[in-house]
Amino acid sequence: MKFKQVIITVIYSVIIATVMTMSNNIINPFKKKTPPVSRHPYIKTINPYTDARMQKKKMPEQEKDVSQPQEDVFEKLLELHQPLSEPGPFDWLAQHHEPGQPYSQYIESDPAVPDKQKRVIYIALLGEFSPEQKEIIEKTARFIDLYYQMPVKFTSPISLEAVPSRARRVHPQTRDRQILSTYVIENLLQPVVPDDAFCLIAFTAADLWPGQGWNFVFGQASMEERVGVWSIYRNGDPAASRDEYKLCLLRTLKTGTHEIGHMFSLYHCIYFNCNMNGSNHRKESDRRPLWLCPVCLKKLHWALDFDLVQRYEDLRDFARDNGLSESAKFFQRSLSILEKLPD
Numbered sequence: 001m002k003f004k005q006v007i008i009t010v011i012y013s014v015i016i017a018t019v020m021t022m023s024n025n026i027i028n029p030f031k032k033k034t035p036p037v038s039r040h041p042y043i044k045t046i047n048p049y050t051d052a053r054m055q056k057k058k059m060p061e062q063e064k065d066v067s068q069p070q071e072d073v074f075e076k077l078l079e080l081h082q083p084l085s086e087p088g089p090f091d092w093l094a095q096h097h098e099p100g101q102p103y104s105q106y107i108e109s110d111p112a113v114p115d116k117q118k119r120v121i122y123i124a125l126l127g128e129f130s131p132e133q134k135e136i137i138e139k140t141a142r143f144i145d146l147y148y149q150m151p152v153k154f155t156s157p158i159s160l161e162a163v164p165s166r167a168r169r170v171h172p173q174t175r176d177r178q179i180l181s182t183y184v185i186e187n188l189l190q191p192v193v194p195d196d197a198f199c200l201i202a203f204t205a206a207d208l209w210p211g212q213g214w215n216f217v218f219g220q221a222s223m224e225e226r227v228g229v230w231s232i233y234r235n236g237d238p239a240a241s242r243d244e245y246k247l248c249l250l251r252t253l254k255t256g257t258h259e260i261g262h263m264f265s266l267y268h269c270i271y272f273n274c275n276m277n278g279s280n281h282r283k284e285s286d287r288r289p290l291w292l293c294p295v296c297l298k299k300l301h302w303a304l305d306f307d308l309v310q311r312y313e314d315l316r317d318f319a320r321d322n323g324l325s326e327s328a329k330f331f332q333r334s335l336s337i338l339e340k341l342p343d
């Protein structure tokens with residue numbers, strides 16, 4: 001696989017300045033499909049949902065499709081969602097010129113969707129984990145199952161012992177021991193993708209770096225191959241306290257579901273506070289909610305045709321059981337709206 005096919009999905013602000021040229025030229029997953037836009041594309045770009053946001057969050061007529069009986073469901077859910085605010089100077093949308101992906105554009109783009117052959121989300125455990133980290137990955141697998149209403153399975157664990165010294169380093173300044181993420185994708189994951197895999201994502205407790213010029217990455221994926229690796233190294237120490245555990249869990253849930261969203265050809269969301277917002281740094285990703293906005297939810301519903309009520313019930317129960325009260329409350333409020341709708 002060529003390096004150009006590999007997409008860095010989450011990067012940290014401290015490295016942005018040194019890698020902007022690289023990220024603009026090589027790594028932006030959306031560049032070839034989207035026209036160049038102005039510095040604040042989410043304001044200047046004309047598209048129905050941006051306009052909807054400006055017009056008190058009303059869905060536009062041209063987005064309605066009578067062939068979809070649940071169409072107004074998404075419109076009803078809008079009242080729970082906050083438009084994305086102006087980015088700070090180091091935030092994703094200040095650094096990456098993304099025009100967004102309206103629903104109509106998504107369904108016309110021939111997005112990747114599961115079929116009879118490729119219908120399972122696979123998760124690989126890569127390297128060693130503490131008991132708490134392992135528990136968090138197992139919970140994340142369960143959550144991904146509920147989020148996408150798709151079967152999730154684990155592959156056999158993959159050892160990092162086979163990683164050669166040329167794909168390892170100790171960071172010259174921070175002294176973090178790191179694994180080369182491109183090596184993991186090409187040499188450890190791609191050869192073991194199961195036949196019925198829609199995608200394969202690996203979680204590792206090792207720190208990752210993607211090559212020369214980078215300090216580290218949270219994760220990296222090949223969208224063409226639908227294979228990725230995500231590190232929980234920088235998600236906090238879940239053994240330190242109950243709060244740290246919850247924080248590590250929430251971060252891992254967000255990363256796992258966000259990155260799998262890209263596997264279904266979802267671009268970053270520029271419309272509302274949404275799990276599919278891009279993040280340039282930890283504070284920004286911590287601000288991002290665990291839920292999807294109605295625009296992204298509608299895309300996913302088109303791709304997967306799940307039962308919206310069942311999904312929200314499942315997500316609410318998971319969030320409640322794991323002390324994620326803000327998310328539990330949000331999922332319950334979404335459910336209350338859906339349950340008021342006529343059949």
Ligand SMILES: [Zn+2]
Nearest residue numbers: 009262268278
């Ligand atoms: Zn992303």
Ligand SMILES: [Zn+2]
Nearest residue numbers: 269274293296
């Ligand atoms: Zn969204």
